[in-house]
Amino acid sequence: MSATRTVTVASSQGLHARPAKLFVEAAQGTGAQVSIAKGDKSVNAASILGVMSLGVEKGDEVLLSAEGDGVEAALDTLEEFLKTDHDEA
Secondary structure, eight states: OOOEEEEEEEOOSSSSSHHHHHHHHHHTTSSSSEEEEETEEEEEEEEEEEEEEEEEEOOOOEEEEESSSTTOOOOOOHHHHTTSOOTTT
16 A cells, blocks of 8 residues: 655754654654655655755655555654654754
8 A cells, every 4th residue: 555645844944953863763663665755856764864865944845655554644643743843842
């Protein structure tokens, strides 16, 4: 099974350093094969270097794609993560 979802990133620093690390951990925790794309570049969501290489900023739209069991739950989790500002302490 596979699914995709477009999400607008809310984190004030985008997906850099700490938020990227947390996103990768969340993606790994879903148990699904997840990719994240910005524009025409797509990377494995479980790769910190890949995620950071996208240069995702606040307000950017990204496309999440997931394959495997529980893809909707995986995308729900990651969409909620991206819609939360992880830079507020």
